[in-house]
Amino acid sequence: MRIEQLNLIDFGMFHQFELKLDPSAQLIYGDNEQGKTTLLSFMLLMLYGDQGRDRKGQLTIRSKYQPWSGREMAGSLILTAKNHRYQIEKHFGKTFSKDTTEIIDLNTDEAVPLPPKMEVGEWLLDLNLAGFLKTGFIGQPGIFNNGQGQDDLTEKLVKNLTQSGDETVSANEVLARLAAASTDLRSKSGNKGQLVAAKDQLEQLQLARQATVARQTAQTEQVAQLQELSQQRQQRDQLQTKLQQDQQAQQSQQRQQLLQAIQANEQQIQALHALSFQPEQVPTILPKLQQLVQDAVAANQAAAVLTKVNGQNLSLPISEADYAATAKLQQQTEKIQQLQNFFQQELDPAAAQALQQQAAWRELTQQQKQLTEQLAPADQLRAQAEQLTTAQQQNLQQQQIHQDRLDRSQQHTAANSRTAQQAHKNNQQQKLLLGGGLLLLGIGLILVIVKIVFGYVLAGGGLLLAVISLLRRSTPNSLVSDADDFSEQKAALQELQAQALVLQQQAADLAPQLNQLKVTEQQLQQVVHQIQAAQPRLATAWDRWNTNLEQWQTQLANTDLQLPELTLATAALTELKNQLSLQLANCQQQLIQQLHAKQVADFTTYQVNYQLQQKDQVQQQQWHDLQKRQQTTQAALLAYYQQLGHTEVTNLTQAQQELATLTRVGQLYQTTQATVASQRQVTGIKASSAELAASLQQATTAARLTTEQRHQLQTQLKQFPTDLDDQWYQLQHQLQGFGRSVDEIDHDIHDLIETVNLLQTRYQSLTLAQTTLQQVIDERRKYFAPSLKEKAGQYLATLTNQRYQELLIPKSFALEVRDQGSYHEADYLSSGTADQAYLALRLAITNLLTNKAGQSSLPLLLDDILREYDDTRAANAFRFLKSQSQQHQLIMFTCHQNLADLAAKNGFVVRTL
Numbered sequence: 001m002r003i004e005q006l007n008l009i010d011f012g013m014f015h016q017f018e019l020k021l022d023p024s025a026q027l028i029y030g031d032n033e034q035g036k037t038t039l040l041s042f043m044l045l046m047l048y049g050d051q052g053r054d055r056k057g058q059l060t061i062r063s064k065y066q067p068w069s070g071r072e073m074a075g076s077l078i079l080t081a082k083n084h085r086y087q088i089e090k091h092f093g094k095t096f097s098k099d100t101t102e103i104i105d106l107n108t109d110e111a112v113p114l115p116p117k118m119e120v121g122e123w124l125l126d127l128n129l130a131g132f133l134k135t136g137f138i139g140q141p142g143i144f145n146n147g148q149g150q151d152d153l154t155e156k157l158v159k160n161l162t163q164s165g166d167e168t169v170s171a172n173e174v175l176a177r178l179a180a181a182s183t184d185l186r187s188k189s190g191n192k193g194q195l196v197a198a199k200d201q202l203e204q205l206q207l208a209r210q211a212t213v214a215r216q217t218a219q220t221e222q223v224a225q226l227q228e229l230s231q232q233r234q235q236r237d238q239l240q241t242k243l244q245q246d247q248q249a250q251q252s253q254q255r256q257q258l259l260q261a262i263q264a265n266e267q268q269i270q271a272l273h274a275l276s277f278q279p280e281q282v283p284t285i286l287p288k289l290q291q292l293v294q295d296a297v298a299a300n301q302a303a304a305v306l307t308k309v310n311g312q313n314l315s316l317p318i319s320e321a322d323y324a325a326t327a328k329l330q331q332q333t334e335k336i337q338q339l340q341n342f343f344q345q346e347l348d349p350a351a352a353q354a355l356q357q358q359a360a361w362r363e364l365t366q367q368q369k370q371l372t373e374q375l376a377p378a379d380q381l382r383a384q385a386e387q388l389t390t391a392q393q394q395n396l397q398q399q400q401i402h403q404d405r406l407d408r409s410q411q412h413t414a415a416n417s418r419t420a421q422q423a424h425k426n427n428q429q430q431k432l433l434l435g436g437g438l439l440l441l442g443i444g445l446i447l448v449i450v451k452i453v454f455g456y457v458l459a460g461g462g463l464l465l466a467v468i469s470l471l472r473r474s475t476p477n478s479l480v481s482d483a484d485d486f487s488e489q490k491a492a493l494q495e496l497q498a499q500a501l502v503l504q505q506q507a508a509d510l511a512p513q514l515n516q517l518k519v520t521e522q523q524l525q526q527v528v529h530q531i532q533a534a535q536p537r538l539a540t541a542w543d544r545w546n547t548n549l550e551q552w553q554t555q556l557a558n559t560d561l562q563l564p565e566l567t568l569a570t571a572a573l574t575e576l577k578n579q580l581s582l583q584l585a586n587c588q589q590q591l592i593q594q595l596h597a598k599q600v601a602d603f604t605t606y607q608v609n610y611q612l613q614q615k616d617q618v619q620q621q622q623w624h625d626l627q628k629r630q631q632t633t634q635a636a637l638l639a640y641y642q643q644l645g646h647t648e649v650t651n652l653t654q655a656q657q658e659l660a661t662l663t664r665v666g667q668l669y670q671t672t673q674a675t676v677a678s679q680r681q682v683t684g685i686k687a688s689s690a691e692l693a694a695s696l697q698q699a700t701t702a703a704r705l706t707t708e709q710r711h712q713l714q715t716q717l718k719q720f721p722t723d724l725d726d727q728w729y730q731l732q733h734q735l736q737g738f739g740r741s742v743d744e745i746d747h748d749i750h751d752l753i754e755t756v757n758l759l760q761t762r763y764q765s766l767t768l769a770q771t772t773l774q775q776v777i778d779e780r781r782k783y784f785a786p787s788l789k790e791k792a793g794q795y796l797a798t799l800t801n802q803r804y805q806e807l808l809i810p811k812s813f814a815l816e817v818r819d820q821g822s823y824h825e826a827d828y829l830s831s832g833t834a835d836q837a838y839l840a841l842r843l844a845i846t847n848l849l850t851n852k853a854g855q856s857s858l859p860l861l862l863d864d865i866l867r868e869y870d871d872t873r874a875a876n877a878f879r880f881l882k883s884q885s886q887q888h889q890l891i892m893f894t895c896h897q898n899l900a901d902l903a904a905k906n907g908f909v910v911r912t913l
Contacts, residue, residue, distance in 0.1 A: 001858065010072060011042050015068075019911065027899070040893060086104065239713050258676070268669035293652075326606060364531045384510060437464070497803070545568060847887070
């Protein structure tokens with residue numbers, strides 16, 4: 001059968017799509033999602049109807065390829081089969097029963113009825129869907145083994161054919177069932193099975209009978225042991241009870257302490273509530289109140305000092321030199337504080353950012369340097385790879401040249417052999433003629449001597465025969481023996497093949513290094529991108545640092561401070577920070593000493609006192625300013641109390657008293673709260689105070705053990721065996737187990753003996769059946785296996801350029817390939833060679849199964865079967881498949897451009913979707 005044309009009226013992504021096919025061999029090429037699988041499914045659906053669910057088991061083929069346009073699914077095929085051209089038209093309904101199929105004989109333009117319950121493929125090819133999938137469809141390559149890539153359908157097919165002669169009958173399944181039944185009775189090791197279990201049970205019953213007889217003597221001793229074990233268990237339980245009571249008393253004490261802490265904390269919460277404060281307000285309100293009260297007190301003290309100055313009560317007069325020195329200290333303190341603030345808020349963060357970006361930059365550049373060093377041998381490795389590729393190509397060309405010479409040598413050898421046989425035959429004829437002529441000549445001469453005239457005739461005839469034989473006799477052409485040339489070419493070819501293996505191994509050894517180079521290049525590219533991205537961040541951080549550094553230098557130039565030189569280093573920043581703190585502390589200490597010498601609280605009051613001494617006219621103004629400051633601070637304090645709802649606080653004294661009370665209660669609240677949290681963390685108790693109180697009321701009061709008492713009890717408890725309970729229960733069970741009489745056990749033994757005899761007879765019958773069936777299987781394998789082995793070997797030799805010429809299919813059905821006189825399993829060969837062996841076997845099976853009289857030729861649908869082949873194997877496979885196209889129409893599918901190019905070079909028609 002040859003498919004001429006596909007017409008996808010509405011099928012999946014296609015609408016009114018037409019594809020003409022070559023009757024010999026073609027390859028349909030297209031990228032993924034271009035419709036190759038859709039075309040393959042269309043041909044299968046047209047030939048065999050609904051295929052069931054797809055590979056993922058989610059959708060039926062019918063549902064999966066519903067037309068995107070929403071129209072009815074329909075299509076047609078034009079094909080040639082059984083010396084007729086047919087057009088197959090199908091309209092697919094929602095279910096299989098609603099499909100309509102029409103077959104038109106294009107030779108007569110008449111409709112051909114399709115037999116009921118039969119698909120088009122079954123009618124034309126004499127194959128059902130399962131048979132076509134095993135013969136006419138070859139998907140992803142696989143191998144006969146138990147690993148990945150196993151082709152279960154093909155393996156089952158070969159097994160059935162070699163065993164029973166019918167691809168649908170598996171003698172192995174029968175054997176498996178017999179073996180399973182036999183194993184159920186008795187395993188191969190003889191340790192499991194119904195028969196073994198019955199024998200073991202019989203032995204156990206016999207042992208139980210002996211134990212029952214000896215029960216009386218053993219029972220008395222066991223009862224005494226049981227009593228002793230019972231006393232030990234009672235003593236152990238008493239010790240465990242005391243330790244548990246002590247543990248409960250300890251837990252009760254912990255709960256009591258936790259309850260007391262919770263109650264103390266609740267009392268402080270109630271005290272805070274009595275002061276009209278919420279506990280969660282304490283951390284924020286208390287510091288602010290303290291600050292406001294401190295400001296108000298300081299303002300009152302300044303006002304009191306000014307009152308003394310105003311009343312001429314200044315204890316020590318302030319000279320101009322003292323005032324200048326104090327003002328200078330105040331000024332220097334303010335400048336140091338400004339520098340410190342600028343350092344903490346601007347300079348230090350800018351330095352941290354610059355250091356961070358600089359460290360990241362250095363790390364990236366170091367990675368770039370390391371990766372660049374790793375890429376140093378890249379050019380050399382690539383040059384080696386190119387040299388190996390060139391050497392492999394040259395080796396392949398030389399192999400082809402020597403192979404051609406070998407073929408010519410074999411042809412010359414055959415021709416020389418025929419020439420030698422003909423020369424030998426001619427020599428034999430010449431010898432007969434010469435001998436006959438000499439014989440006649442001798443007889444004629446004898447007759448002439450005796451004077452008989454007929455002697456002359458005989459002598460003339462003999463002489464004529466001798467002359468003719470001498471004229472026909474010629475020296476045999478020296479046959480040019482090609483044996484030496486043939487051996488030389490064969491040796492050279494084997495040497496090139498060995499060299500090819502060495503080159504292939506060198507390329508495989510070099511591949512991991514090239515892959516590592518690619519990974520390193522990708523890492524280097526990522527690092528370069530990171531460096532490019534880090535450059536703006538580093539520049540921004542550096543600009544920020546330089547700007548702040550310039551501002552710092554400007555501010556520092558306006559002071560008389562001697563500070564360490566500032567550089568972008570962690571040590572320099574830390575040293576500068578410490579020097580600023582130290583100088584600020586020194587200035588503040590000197591300023592405080594100067595102010596205390598005049599009994600003044602702050603520099604503002606000191607300045608006022610000095611000005612009052614110098615200028616009497618501003619005395620009243622300073623007085624009013626201090627009075628205003630006093631009123632402002634006190635008003636702010638009272639306003640905050642009003643905001644908190646404490647309207648009863650009307651003066652500073654009440655505020656101080658309220659603050660003292662709140663401080664005391666707040667500190668107690670924080671202390672009790674920390675105590676409760678600590679105890680909960682240590683004990684792990686999460687219960688509330690009410691739950692703790694209820695549990696303490698229910699708890700029994702027990703005296704606590706001392707540490708020494710607890711240690712003694714634990715020591716005594718460790719002296720008891722850890723399996724004391726197991727010993728007691730085991731002995732108790734033994735004493736209760738002697739309940740059956742000897743007569744009852746004897747009755748069970750008799751019944752079990754009959755069961756064992758019955759199972760033994762059945763086991764012997766199953767073993768005999770297995771042996772007989774295996775002999776039948778071995779006898780059948782002799783007929784089909786040789787044909788399959790011979791044809792698969794021929795195909796493998798063609799696919800591998802005569803490298804491998806034999807395939808072995810042992811009983812295990814793991815493919816083995818013969819190489820250099822010995823067989824090797826396909827798992828030990830390269831994946832490419834294993835795939836070649838698989839393809840050879842599949843095509844051999846196909847040709848053997850479809851080589852029946854009157855059967856139509858089979859189209860082969862090949863779904864990307866060469867995608868794991870290298871170019872050399874693929875080219876050879878295309879040449880082999882092209883030869884198969886004389887017997888089958890080949891329709892191949894692939895998404896690989898290199899396979900499409902190779903197919904075109906080897907005579908395939910390439911269709912691009």
